[in-house]
Amino acid sequence: MEASQKHFIAAEKSVLDCEKNLTALANLEENTCFIQxxxxxxWLISSKEKPAIQIGVVIDETTGTVTRINWRQIFE
Structure with a gap:
């Protein structure tokens, strides 16, 4: 259970990093997400880390602000 929690936290950190840098993905040293x-x-951002987390975000055209609109864990 402890290992699963660590993987879940790592997956959340990776999607959060991609979310924060969505408008500047070229600046990321390593892309740890699938972005669609x-x-x-x-945009949908999914972690490559398992268990996978997927978030939906919207980008405000005028300000460039990224806002999370939903979140889910992806089960395979």
Whole structure:
């Protein structure tokens, strides 16, 4: 259970890092996420780390602010 918790925390940290740097992905030293556009400034960010976490975000066109709109754990 302790190992699972560590993996879950690592997955959350990776999607948080990608979320914070979504508008400047080229600046990331290592991309630890899968990033997919779903249209109209909305993006899905999924961790490569298992257990996988997926978040939905929207980018404000005028300010560049990234806002998380949902979150889920991906089960395979």
């Amino acid at each position: 556009s779903v249209g109209k400034n909305r």
